[in-house]
Amino acid sequence: MIFSRPELLPLLCVPVLFAFWQWFARGQPLALPMDFTQIRRRPVLDVFIRGLGFLPPGLLACAIVLWAGPLIEGPPTYPAQVTNIQIALDTSGSMNDPFGDRTKPDGKQFTRFDAAMEAIAEFTTSRRGDAFGFSIFTSKVIHWVPLTKDLDAIRMATPFVRPGVFPLRWWDGTKVGNAMLACAELLEQRHDGERMLIVLSDGESDDLLGDLATQVGQTLKSKKIIVHSISVRTQAPLEGMRRVSQITGGQIFESGDSAGLREVFRQIDQLQRAKLVSAQTQWLEYFRPVALAGLALFILLQLTAFGLRFTPW
Incomplete structure (x- = not known):
């Protein structure tokens, strides 16, 4: 057993000194007429009552031990290594094109952007414990959500990053390579765990x-x-994206509808499974035995107050 605040343990000297004082203290003697009568001494009862004087110091010792925070070693844990995942989504005007034959509740067709955000939300939910970041790009890049474990931040970004929200005169075009390098700078700042970049785009990129x-x-x-x-389009994926993925050890996927896009994310989830790190010791709070001992001492102390004590004179 260890303690979370071991610096408090020297305070146990206080109840020890208190116990010594309880045993040896005689108080202020007071002469009474009964002192001169022939009363048989009962040393066993005297020792028993003096022993009960240890109850208050024992109660104080329990309080100090609880304050120090007792801990015991629990079963080892095998935590999963965190994967830092940055998702880069193309939000150029072409991402508003219909994607498959699925329709939304308002009767409008599902767009490439809608399918991408739906698949991203499902993917992030299945990877709880990992850190996610979310970037949008055209010819420029905006890091919308920094690397975080707050998955709601990405899901709530949907209405604000939809294609067409930003004026197309300065937010259009497609530069996938520029987005990859910008996201790499963010991932490089994370020193713990693996680093993964997922890029979704439907256009050609002259910088690859x-x-x-x-x-x-x-x-x-x-x-x-x-x-x-x-590659979120019906044509063959961009060769430059394929080459980058192969060099880094990743893969390139094609998707022509929303169901296929969700399946792509499930495949990525299987490829990048969380790795278990070495076992770590888990320390658990151990208050119960000490608290029960203190409660028992307190109840016994109250019972002794009915008569098992020396008279105040």
């Missing part, structure tokens, strides 16, 4: 053409970031 994709992939690989790319 030719050797540019290789350069971006090598940069992300040097920062130990695994990139999974999702």
Whole structure:
């Protein structure tokens, strides 16, 4: 057993000194007529009553031990290693295009953006314990939600990052490579756990053409970031995104409807399962035995007050 506040244990000297005083103290003698009568001495009763004087010091000792916070070693735990996951979503105008044949309750067709946000919400919910960040991009990048375990922050961002909310004259186009590098800077700041980047886009990107994709992939690989790319369109995925994913050890996925997109996220979840770290000692509070002992001493102390004590004179 250990204590969370061991610096309080020296206070146990106080009840020990109190107990010594209770045993040896004689008080102020007072002469009474009965002192000169022939009364048989009962040493056993004298020792018993003096022993009951240890109840208040014992009660004080229990209080000090409880204050010190007793702990016992519990079963070892095997916590999962946190994965830092940054999600980068393309919010250019083309993400408002219909996606599959699904319709929303208001009668409008599901767009690529709607399907992406729905799949992201489902994915983050299934990965509780990991840290998520959320970025939106076109030709520029906005880190909307920093890496956090508050999953509601990402789900509540939907109405504010929908394509068309920002004026298209300055928020349009698609630069996937620029978004990858910007998100990598955020992930690099997290020193604990693995790093994963999920990029969703439906357009062409001129900053991943030719050797540019290789350069971006090598940069992300040097920062130990695994990139999974999702092509949210009916055409073949961008070759540059495929190359970056392969270099970093990730994969590229294609999805043509909302059901397929959710399945893609389930596949990513299986690829990046949480890893268990070494066993850690778990210390549990151990108040119950000490508290029960203190309660028993308190009840016994109250019972002795009915007669098992020395008279005040």
